[in-house]
Amino acid sequence: MARQGIAERTGGATAEGADRRAAILETAARLICEKGYEGTSIQDIADASGLTKAGLYHHIRSKEHLLLEIQSYGMDVFEERVLHAVMPIEDPLLRLKTCMAKNIHLVTSGWSKEVTIILHEHATLTGEARAQINARKKRYVRFLETSFAEALQKGQTRAINPKVAAFAFLGQVLWIYKWFRPDGQIPADALAQEMVDLFFGGLEDPSGPAPKARKTGKKG
Amino acid sequence: MARQGIAERTGGATAEGADRRAAILETAARLICEKGYEGTSIQDIADASGLTKAGLYHHIRSKEHLLLEIQSYGMDVFEERVLHAVMPIEDPLLRLKTCMAKNIHLVTSGWSKEVTIILHEHATLTGEARAQINARKKRYVRFLETSFAEALQKGQTRAINPKVAAFAFLGQVLWIYKWFRPDGQIPADALAQEMVDLFFGGLEDPSGPAPKARKTGKKG
Numbered sequence: 173m174a175r176q177g178i179a180e181r182t183g184g185a186t187a188e189g190a191d192r193r194a195a196i197l198e199t200a201a202r203l204i205c206e207k208g209y210e211g212t213s214i215q216d217i218a219d220a221s222g223l224t225k226a227g228l229y230h231h232i233r234s235k236e237h238l239l240l241e242i243q244s245y246g247m248d249v250f251e252e253r254v255l256h257a258v259m260p261i262e263d264p265l266l267r268l269k270t271c272m273a274k275n276i277h278l279v280t281s282g283w284s285k286e287v288t289i290i291l292h293e294h295a296t297l298t299g300e301a302r303a304q305i306n307a308r309k310k311r312y313v314r315f316l317e318t319s320f321a322e323a324l325q326k327g328q329t330r331a332i333n334p335k336v337a338a339f340a341f342l343g344q345v346l347w348i349y350k351w352f353r354p355d356g357q358i359p360a361d362a363l364a365q366e367m368v369d370l371f372f373g374g375l376e377d378p379s380g381p382a383p384k385a386r387k388t389g390k391k392g
Numbered sequence: 393m394a395r396q397g398i399a400e401r402t403g404g405a406t407a408e409g410a411d412r413r414a415a416i417l418e419t420a421a422r423l424i425c426e427k428g429y430e431g432t433s434i435q436d437i438a439d440a441s442g443l444t445k446a447g448l449y450h451h452i453r454s455k456e457h458l459l460l461e462i463q464s465y466g467m468d469v470f471e472e473r474v475l476h477a478v479m480p481i482e483d484p485l486l487r488l489k490t491c492m493a494k495n496i497h498l499v500t501s502g503w504s505k506e507v508t509i510i511l512h513e514h515a516t517l518t519g520e521a522r523a524q525i526n527a528r529k530k531r532y533v534r535f536l537e538t539s540f541a542e543a544l545q546k547g548q549t550r551a552i553n554p555k556v557a558a559f560a561f562l563g564q565v566l567w568i569y570k571w572f573r574p575d576g577q578i579p580a581d582a583l584a585q586e587m588v589d590l591f592f593g594g595l596e597d598p599s600g601p602a603p604k605a606r607k608t609g610k611k612g
Contacts, residue, residue, distance in 0.1 A: 374594020
């Protein structure tokens with residue numbers, strides 16, 4: 173079902189076709205992160221995908237178009253699994269918590285880390301292509317900001333600045349690709365829960381010593 | 393005083409020499425972010441710095457060495473203005489809060505945004521140079537992790553995972569260069585205070601409706 177959605181939007185005729193295309197774009201992302209965009213040829217991507225060049229062109233438009241295709245694919249998957257999944261949640265605080273957990277799952281296990289890198293670090297797109305991806309990224313920021321403003325208005329939050337909250341949320345979630353290792357000590361599920369608790373509940377123990385008391389009072 | 397510290401460590405003979413070198417490295421960082429490392433020549437950097445090539449070589453070692461010099465300069469400034477400034481603070485929670493505020497000030501106004509980009513996105517360093525910078529970055533992560541563990545032990549925090557807290561802190565702070573504009577609506581001081589409140593106090597209003605009550609209870 174989820175796959176079909178992506179297939180429709182990316183123009184793949186079948187769910188299988190969309191899976192194939194996703195695998196190719198993730199392979200291309202890995203090669204580009206390893207060898208640079210200039211250093212990666214269409215032949216390299218075909219070889220790594222077990223395809224002929226002609227077979228590869230069935231799935232991607234051109235090398236010139238490749239960075240846009242990877243970024244668009246990243247945004248397609250993100251919107252389907254995170255943004256569109258949480259938009260209908262009525263309670264803004266629950267919407268934001270679910271959104272953070274889903275976004276963390278996507279960043280830790282939804283695709284290869286290199287897709288995130290190309291989505292957020294490759295400033296190589298220009299003109300119309302760049303504007304297109306930026307508009308989709310901005311839409312997410314606006315969604316977060318609006319949700320935080322709504323939660324504030326409902327009295328669910330302290331007196332936050334919704335814009336700062338939105339970017340703090342994003343930074344916490346998107347920085348994960350810089351350090352998280354799928355085979356490391358922290359499982360993705362535990363990470364999502366920890367981060368949601370930390371972001372929404374705060375670090376300080378609300379039942380602990382008052383934050384103003386700077387003495388080294390022992391407890392627990 | 394601060395400048396002298398950097399001058400000593402970077403080998404500049406005087407505070408003025410260190411300022412000069414800093415300005416050159418920030419110019420080089422800007423050019424590299426604009427035109428790429430390969431696309432930036434020593435002549436470009438000399439021109440943009442108002443120096444002859446010979447004059448430039450008085451301040452930098454070689455083009456090959458430039459990315460390491462920019463990253464080392466970034467780490468020098470960071471350690472002096474943030475890490476070494478907060479390490480002596482005895483109370484771990486106050487140490488962490490001060491650290492976040494100081495790091496935000498550095499990212500928003502301590503140097504050009506491009507130094508941060510080269511420090512965190514340019515994976516171009518290899519071998520010994522890369523190991524050297526990574527060791528300094530890891531030292532910061534360890535410092536944060538240890539401070540969070542200490543705060544936890546003192547009963548100042550809820551039951552956090554210190555490693556997750558450290559990376560959540562870093563993500564929130566380091567993502568700022570992606571969106572912050574010095575001429576934007578949020579002044580750097582207000583941003584630092586907002587983020588400290590948000591990270592340590594949490595988003596939810598502790599005196600507000602219980603987080604389990606998902607009803608849309610109006611308040612404030």
